Amino acid sequence: xxxxxxxxxxxxxxxxxxxxxxxxxxxxxxxxxxxxxxxxxxxxxxxxxxxxxxxxxxxxxxxxxxxxxxxxxxxxxxxxxxxxxxxxxxxxxxxxxxxxxxxxxxxxxxxxxxxxxxxxxxxxxxxxxxxxxxxxxxxxxxxxxxxxxxxxxxxxxxxxxxxxxxxxxxxxxxxxxxxxxxxxxxxxxxxxxxxxxxxxxxxxxxxxxxx
Amino acid sequence: xxxxxxxxxxxxxxxxxxxxxxxxxxxxxxxxxxxxxxxxxxxxxxxxxxxxxxxxxxxxxxxxxxxxxxxxxxxxxxxxxxxxxxxxxxxxxxxxxxxxxxxxxxxxxxxxxxxxxxxxxxxxxxxxxxxxxxxxxxxxxxxxxxxxxxxxxxxxxxxxxxxxxxxxxxxxxxxxxxxxxxxxxxxxxxxxxxxxxxxxxxxxxxxxxxxxxxxxxxxxxxxxxxxxxxxxxxxxxxxxxxxxxxxxxxxxxxxxxxxxxxxxxxxxxxxxxxxxxxxxxxxxxxxxxxxxxxxxxxxxxxxxxxxxxxxxxxxxxxxxxxxxxxxxxxxxxxxxxxxxxxxxxxxxxxxxxxxxxxxxxxxxxxxxxxxxxxxxxxxxxxxxxxxxxxxxxxxxxxxxxxxxxxxxxxxxxxxxxxxxxxxxxxxxxxxxxxxxxxxxxxxxxxxxxxxxxxxxxxxxxxxxxxxxxxxxxxxxxxxxxxxxxxxxxxxxxxxxxxxxxxxxxxxxxxxxxxxxxxxxxxxxxxxxxxxxxxxxxxxxxxxxxxxxxxxxxxxxxxxxxxxxxxxxxxxxxxxxxxxxxxxxxxxxxxxxxxxxxxxxxxxxxxxxxxxxxxxxxxxxxxxxxxxxxxxxxxxxxxxxxxxxxxxxxxxxxxxxxxxx
Ligand SMILES: [Cu+2]
Numbered sequence: 001x002x003x004x005x006x007x008x009x010x011x012x013x014x015x016x017x018x019x020x021x022x023x024x025x026x027x028x029x030x031x032x033x034x035x036x037x038x039x040x041x042x043x044x045x046x047x048x049x050x051x052x053x054x055x056x057x058x059x060x061x062x063x064x065x066x067x068x069x070x071x072x073x074x075x076x077x078x079x080x081x082x083x084x085x086x087x088x089x090x091x092x093x094x095x096x097x098x099x100x101x102x103x104x105x106x107x108x109x110x111x112x113x114x115x116x117x118x119x120x121x122x123x124x125x126x127x128x129x130x131x132x133x134x135x136x137x138x139x140x141x142x143x144x145x146x147x148x149x150x151x152x153x154x155x156x157x158x159x160x161x162x163x164x165x166x167x168x169x170x171x172x173x174x175x176x177x178x179x180x181x182x183x184x185x186x187x188x189x190x191x192x193x194x195x196x197x198x199x200x201x202x203x204x205x206x207x208x209x210x211x
Numbered sequence: 212x213x214x215x216x217x218x219x220x221x222x223x224x225x226x227x228x229x230x231x232x233x234x235x236x237x238x239x240x241x242x243x244x245x246x247x248x249x250x251x252x253x254x255x256x257x258x259x260x261x262x263x264x265x266x267x268x269x270x271x272x273x274x275x276x277x278x279x280x281x282x283x284x285x286x287x288x289x290x291x292x293x294x295x296x297x298x299x300x301x302x303x304x305x306x307x308x309x310x311x312x313x314x315x316x317x318x319x320x321x322x323x324x325x326x327x328x329x330x331x332x333x334x335x336x337x338x339x340x341x342x343x344x345x346x347x348x349x350x351x352x353x354x355x356x357x358x359x360x361x362x363x364x365x366x367x368x369x370x371x372x373x374x375x376x377x378x379x380x381x382x383x384x385x386x387x388x389x390x391x392x393x394x395x396x397x398x399x400x401x402x403x404x405x406x407x408x409x410x411x412x413x414x415x416x417x418x419x420x421x422x423x424x425x426x427x428x429x430x431x432x433x434x435x436x437x438x439x440x441x442x443x444x445x446x447x448x449x450x451x452x453x454x455x456x457x458x459x460x461x462x463x464x465x466x467x468x469x470x471x472x473x474x475x476x477x478x479x480x481x482x483x484x485x486x487x488x489x490x491x492x493x494x495x496x497x498x499x500x501x502x503x504x505x506x507x508x509x510x511x512x513x514x515x516x517x518x519x520x521x522x523x524x525x526x527x528x529x530x531x532x533x534x535x536x537x538x539x540x541x542x543x544x545x546x547x548x549x550x551x552x553x554x555x556x557x558x559x560x561x562x563x564x565x566x567x568x569x570x571x572x573x574x575x576x577x578x579x580x581x582x583x584x585x586x587x588x589x590x591x592x593x594x595x596x597x598x599x600x601x602x603x604x605x606x607x608x609x610x611x612x613x614x615x616x617x618x619x620x621x622x623x624x625x626x627x628x629x630x631x632x633x634x635x636x637x638x639x640x641x642x643x644x645x646x647x648x649x650x651x652x653x654x655x656x657x658x659x660x661x662x663x664x665x666x667x668x669x670x671x672x673x674x675x676x677x678x679x680x681x682x683x684x685x686x687x688x689x690x691x692x693x694x695x696x697x698x699x700x701x702x703x704x705x706x707x708x709x710x711x712x713x714x715x716x717x718x719x720x721x722x723x724x725x726x727x728x729x730x731x732x733x734x735x736x737x738x739x740x741x742x743x744x745x746x747x748x749x750x751x752x753x754x755x756x757x758x759x760x761x762x763x764x765x766x767x768x769x770x771x772x773x774x775x776x777x778x779x780x781x782x783x784x785x786x787x788x789x790x791x792x793x794x795x796x797x798x799x800x801x802x803x804x805x806x807x808x809x810x811x812x813x814x815x816x817x818x819x820x821x822x823x824x825x826x827x828x829x830x831x832x833x834x835x836x837x838x839x840x841x842x843x844x845x846x847x848x849x850x851x852x853x854x855x856x857x858x859x860x861x862x863x864x865x866x867x868x869x870x871x
Contacts, residue, residue, distance in 0.1 A: 032607065032608030032625060032626075032627070032628050032629070033654050033656070035628070035656055036657065139447060139448060139541065142543055143543075158587060159587055
């Protein structure tokens with residue numbers, strides 16, 4: 001890997017830190033009586049409301065259908081996800097410092113696996129929230145109705161339209177992954193340093209990844 | 212989502228159609244088409260709006276003191292708020308109900324309930340004033356109230372909370388054993404004579420709303436129940452368990468007969484009846500001591516229970532009287548019972564057991580149809596007289612129009628936000644004026660310029676004359692307008708009392724002319740008889756009052772002209788002003804605390820020289836023995852001579868005039 005490739009891996013090493021600043025995922029709820037909307041931000045280490053009291057409001061509404069409350073402290077993933085992300089960062093840094101394409105391959109594989117497991121785990125939580133209802137304590141009971149929020153996109157849940165999409169941290173992680181794959185790809189032969197050509201002279205930052 | 216249709220989120224700022232402004236615009240100087248009477252909710256009052264413009268015409272004070280015109284503060288109206296609990300200066304009004312003749316609103320009276328301290332009031336619609344209030348004993352939370360029979364023979368009041376009857380100190384855990392509900396039938400057809408004809412002792416449920424039958428359901432009264440689980444804690448959950456609660460169908464004509472035949476028991480019960488005498492305009496209180504209590508077991512066939520999904524709120528009867536619509540807060544359909552089928556089921560004894568001797572009818576035997584996938588949280592239904600029903604959906608925040616008989620949903624319109632009741636003028640009667648629909652919303656949020664954390668409630672007016680409902684107006688309301696009723700303005704506008712006849716004023720303290728004014732003392736009570744006319748009081752200077760006296764200002768507005776009101780207030784008084792309508796006498800009590808000279812003035816801008824309409828009271832120390840003196844001013848005297856009134860002495864000495 002050349003200097004630029006190693007520099008890029010250095011950047012990829014920083015990107016997982018974004019997960020500490022930005023949410024991995026966002027879920028927004030809109031209903032007639034909530035024209036201003038309610039929302040949740042899922043960070044690597046916690047879940048917060050979009051507005052200060054949104055999480056409490058969402059839990060308050062969910063009690064009608066018997067959905068268990070969303071309590072960040074009760075979700076173990078939120079305890080070790082920051083460490084996994086930190087490990088990814090350190091891994092990328094090691095790739096850059098050790099200049100090891102092999103390690104890069106391992107890193108990419110691990111990343112892909114963690115990403116897939118993470119998405120599956122998120123979906124599993126949503127399934128659980130939506131289906132594992134406390135019917136004994138539910139007030140609104142509609143036979144056959146479940147309330148699983150969407151993973152991506154919109155879904156009607158009673159009077160609420162729930163919309164979910166990746167947050168800034170997921171985008172940053174995705175970017176780190178893309179960088180790593182490009183680095184891995186462009187470093188197939190040691191001399192093929194320029195596989196992706198920067199187009200023209202206009203420095204359209206972000207549109208391409210100059211390597 | 213399959214189970215629930217019609218809950219897609221409407222655009223929060225949906226535009227009204229282009230001609231909406233024209234549809235609600237009432238040009239300056241023109242009258243609106245309808246009077247609408249909105250309950251004031253926790254304001255305890257009734258507000259009168261004009262439709263379609265949504266203009267506020269009046270607040271009618273009913274159960275709450277109203278400093279704006281002195282209701283509940285002045286001596287004449289204070290008795291209106293008397294109860295066996297003492298003076299209760301506030302209540303929570305829910306359901307405005309117009310009196311009816313042949314099941315059509317007739318514009319004689321408006322009834323309204325007090326929910327907290329169960330009371331019902333009669334408002335006279337020639338004066339837009341509360342003239343009578345009856346307390347309901349053996350009840351707690353007068354919510355299913357005051358719905359009327361087809362000729363206003365009775366209005367009803369059902370207890371929302373079951374309580375021990377008679378109320379007693381028992382453990383709350385003994386709910387199932389001790390707690391009961393009552394349905395009160397109140398004789399209401401003669402002003403000043405409201406009284407409880409009888410009460411029906413019912414199982415300890417919550418009773419929510421009611422409506423009288425008509426046509427094939429004539430002679431029956433229907434009440435919704437919830438908490439048939441008989442929970443006494445966390446009702447949100449524990450009263451929402453049963454798939455079906457009941458609509459209680461009461462054969463009130465049979466009940467009437469049973470009471471007449473002596474099958475009811477005299478039940479010692481203390482309750483207040485307050486009544487405004489129309490001539491003296493002085494309210495009186497009488498305390499009654501007994502009601503006729505009828506137990507269903509003593510009068511077989513007087514009540515049947517109709518299973519109805521789920522925690523039903525509204526029970527609404529269509530104009531023909533055949534269909535009885537239940538609004539199950541948590542139900543996924545709108546169930547409609549049939550009067551004909553109910554009678555057949557009773558005849559065939561299609562029972563599903565009984566509760567404390569009250570037969571439960573089979574659901575399948577009484578149901579005419581169900582509206583499928585109506586929306587979320589159906590509450591209340593009204594009718595347009597053209598075969599259509601309109602139901603509010605609290606959770607999905609919309610009004611849903613559906614067809615009687617086929618039960619198909621025809622149209623939906625979003626409301627902003629979460630409607631409770633809706634109202635079509637005459638929409639619960641035999642003959643709706645089905646042109647407009649008013650949705651009364653529980654949540655306002657972003658509809659108007661924001662005003663901090665407490666917002667006005669919001670009402671929305673729809674034009675329902677076409678196939679599709681059209682939103683044409685949004686307007687803020689006072690308190691929480693639970694329910695409203697409306698009728699064409701033509702029924703009321705020409706019979707309004709414009710002023711009270713001074714000649715017929717039977718107040719013991721009336722002052723018809725300056726000569727009758729004066730000041731008298733009886734122990735520590737000082738009575739001042741005073742008249743108000745543009746632009747002076749007479750007398751206007753008063754002396755001889757001492758600290759600690761109870762000073763009674765009896766002020767008569769001697770004008771005999773429409774809309775010429777006078778007001779009265781004195782510096783440092785501990786009560787609200789008086790507002791005197793033309794020809795009316797009102798009394799304010801003031802206990803001065805310190806020697807000095809205290810001005811009083813007219814508070815209702817009455818004339819060009821309104822600011823000159825003032826006077827002074829001199830207050831002396833206790834035992835100062837300043838002679839009583841009541842002057843009329845030089846200006847008053849001049850005006851008097853200009854008006855060619857009878858000459859009179861300038862001073863009224865001790866007891867010289869008018870003392871009683
Ligand atoms: Cu005046």
